[in-house]
Amino acid sequence: MSQRIVDHPVLGSLAARNQLRFTFNGTPYSAYEGETIAAALLASGVRTLRVHEEKGTPRGIYCNIGHCYECRVNVDGVPTVRACMTLVQDGMQVTAGTVLPTPLKKGGHSQ
Amino acid sequence: MIDALIIGAGPAGLSAAIACAKQGLSVRVVDEFYRAGGRLLGQLHQEPDGTWWNGIDEATRLDREARAVGVEIECGVSVYNVVPSPTGWIVSTTTGEIETPQLLIATGASETAVPVPGWTLPGTMSIGAAQVMTNVQRVRVGERGVVIGVNILSVAIARELQLAGIKIDRMILPPVSTVTGNAGVPEEVMRSLLRVAHLAPSPIIRWGSQLMKSTWMQRLGVSLYPPQGFSMWNIPIQLRTAALEIVGTSQVEGVRIARITPDGQPVAGTEQIIPADFVCIAGGLSPLAELAAIAGCPFAYVPSLGGHVPIHNDQMQTSLPGLFVAGNITGVESAKVAMAQGTVAGLSMSYSRGALSDRELLENAIQQVSSVRQRATIQFHPDIVEGRALVGNLALAGSVNQS
Ligand SMILES: Cc1cc2nc3c(=O)[nH]c(=O)nc-3n(C[C@H](O)[C@H](O)[C@H](O)COP(=O)(O)OP(=O)(O)OC[C@H]3O[C@@H](n4cnc5c(N)ncnc54)[C@H](O)[C@@H]3O)c2cc1C
Ligand code: FES
Numbered sequence: 162m163s164q165r166i167v168d169h170p171v172l173g174s175l176a177a178r179n180q181l182r183f184t185f186n187g188t189p190y191s192a193y194e195g196e197t198i199a200a201a202l203l204a205s206g207v208r209t210l211r212v213h214e215e216k217g218t219p220r221g222i223y224c225n226i227g228h229c230y231e232c233r234v235n236v237d238g239v240p241t242v243r244a245c246m247t248l249v250q251d252g253m254q255v256t257a258g259t260v261l262p263t264p265l266k267k268g269g270h271s272q
Numbered sequence: 273m274i275d276a277l278i279i280g281a282g283p284a285g286l287s288a289a290i291a292c293a294k295q296g297l298s299v300r301v302v303d304e305f306y307r308a309g310g311r312l313l314g315q316l317h318q319e320p321d322g323t324w325w326n327g328i329d330e331a332t333r334l335d336r337e338a339r340a341v342g343v344e345i346e347c348g349v350s351v352y353n354v355v356p357s358p359t360g361w362i363v364s365t366t367t368g369e370i371e372t373p374q375l376l377i378a379t380g381a382s383e384t385a386v387p388v389p390g391w392t393l394p395g396t397m398s399i400g401a402a403q404v405m406t407n408v409q410r411v412r413v414g415e416r417g418v419v420i421g422v423n424i425l426s427v428a429i430a431r432e433l434q435l436a437g438i439k440i441d442r443m444i445l446p447p448v449s450t451v452t453g454n455a456g457v458p459e460e461v462m463r464s465l466l467r468v469a470h471l472a473p474s475p476i477i478r479w480g481s482q483l484m485k486s487t488w489m490q491r492l493g494v495s496l497y498p499p500q501g502f503s504m505w506n507i508p509i510q511l512r513t514a515a516l517e518i519v520g521t522s523q524v525e526g527v528r529i530a531r532i533t534p535d536g537q538p539v540a541g542t543e544q545i546i547p548a549d550f551v552c553i554a555g556g557l558s559p560l561a562e563l564a565a566i567a568g569c570p571f572a573y574v575p576s577l578g579g580h581v582p583i584h585n586d587q588m589q590t591s592l593p594g595l596f597v598a599g600n601i602t603g604v605e606s607a608k609v610a611m612a613q614g615t616v617a618g619l620s621m622s623y624s625r626g627a628l629s630d631r632e633l634l635e636n637a638i639q640q641v642s643s644v645r646q647r648a649t650i651q652f653h654p655d656i657v658e659g660r661a662l663v664g665n666l667a668l669a670g671s672v673n674q675s
Contacts, residue, residue, distance in 0.1 A: 164412040165410055165411055165412075166412060166436050167410070169410070169435070171324050171326065172326065172328065172410075196409065196411075197306070197409060199405075199409075200409035203405065203411050208394035208395055209522065209523070210394075219393070219394050219522050219523070220392060221394030221396075222401055222405075223385070223396070223401060224382070224383060224397070224398050224401050225397060225398070225400070225401030225404045225405055225409075226311075226382075226400065227304055228382045228383070228560070246304060246306060247306070
């Protein structure tokens with residue numbers, strides 16, 4: 162069920178690569194050396210990388226080249242890391258961004 | 273101490289680095305992507321003679337050549353500020369400040385986002401995102417998708433996705449709105465396709481362009497345009513259909529579409545939902561020129577070049593001392609033009625450092641840009657030459673420091 166394109170009619174076949182392990186929201190996943198967090202997760206069918214900080218609606222990649230910041234995740238405790246620009250390292254712990262409190266919304270009343 | 277810093281390791285930045293390193297300058301290139309090559313990495317086109325333009329190979333070649341002539345390339349480094357100093361430029365990066373007497377900004381282009389309702393659902397991405405995921409990261413973006421936005425880039429990338437075994441159900445237009453402008457109007461889309469039709473990879477479009485030279489013929493072409501569209505490589509391109517909304521709960525499940533009139537208005541009673549597990553939105557490209565703007569560079573708005581571009585002369589100098597620009601930041605064109613411009617910028621930087629003994633090299637490189645432009649297989653706008661001339665004149669009028 163991996164969505165990796167191993168054989169390509171023009172680009173050729175991918176050579177064997179080292180497999181790495183990482184977690185996303187605590188669930189283990191595998192990646193190949195040289196894969197971004199976004200690519201490794203998509204290859205395993207994971208498309209939602211965070212939820213909107215206020216509305217909680219799901220978000221994934223949009224531009225895949227670092228321009229839109231839609232793919233931001235936490236990596237080993239560092240917030241706002243672009244999943245599309247960051248290569249997976251063995252043992253990396255990635256977590257999705259979550260809903261944040263908005264105490265000042267609606268005239269200062271938190272709900 | 274370095275002689276030159278280059279922001280962006282795309283075809284423009286790498287070519288510039290090679291050119292000035294060859295003249296003996298010490299050069300550093302920084303790029304925020306994890307690998308050098310820029311947008312070249314994702315490009316995979318069939319040339320008119322049938323051979324493939326393999327961007328990954330081209331990028332690898334440039335990267336090797338640059339390193340071989342002593343260029344230092346650092347990836348994974350983002351630049352977020354550029355300020356002038358008495359001796360040149362101070363560049364703030366995510367790994368610290370870099371001082372340089374000469375700076376080249378070659379940050380390329382970004383895609384114009386088109387906010388189709390539902391576009392934030394995971395599984396919706398820009399067409400360029402799908403290109404990089406498929407050709408560079410080698411992961412399928414889905415099984416069956418819809419491309420919203422018909423232009424030369426989206427047609428080329430749809431073909432690339434298909435090569436990787438991804439099904440493109442159809443290509444349709446975005447809903448007409450103030451944001452989408454002409455991209456949602458069948459007549460305008462048809463006209464823009466016809467203007468670049470001589471470059472189109474399909475004989476069908478080439479044939480069509482012969483047939484539809486006059487405006488009324490174009491109108492007829494669009495009104496008689498078959499409801500199923502025409503197919504290129506078996507991908508239906510439906511100019512009389514628009515996406516109204518991307519639907520799904522936690523990810524893309526389909527697209528609500530409708531037939532539209534030649535001026536883009538939905539036809540009542542023609543709505544339907546077609547299934548899809550991914551959607552690509554193609555809104556076109558515009559120069560990624562923010563760093564030149566914060567550096568204080570004067571700009572011009574030139575639609576044929578993709579939008580706001582920093583004013584520069586044919587030697588790729590801006591009006592600010594020691595600041596150069598090259599590649600898509602100066603106007604959206606193909607990678608070969610970006611490379612030719614990069615070479616000019618590199619030689620130009622060498623010249624102003626007193627390192628270029630033979631000025632003829634620079635003159636020849638400037639000539640080379642025009643001849644590469646003339647032979648380009650992918651052209652993003654028919655009026656690029658006029659746009660370039662306009663910027664050149666503005667540079668002269670503003671008397672960009674001529675060295
Ligand atoms: C998504 C996309 C897809 C494209 N596909 C095609 C195609 O298929 N065919 C075609 O002919 N043309 C395509 N183009 C046009 C393409 O930009 C040119 O062909 C060519 O790659 C331009 O070269 P360049 O060197 O000017 O810029 P680029 O190749 O875009 O390189 C710019 C580099 O600068 C880096 N950068 C940008 N900002 C910063 C920063 N602040 N800090 C550090 N680094 C930074 C980027 O990471 C990138 O590597 C595409 C453009 C885009 C945006
Ligand atoms: S998807 Fe746009 S920044 Fe990562």
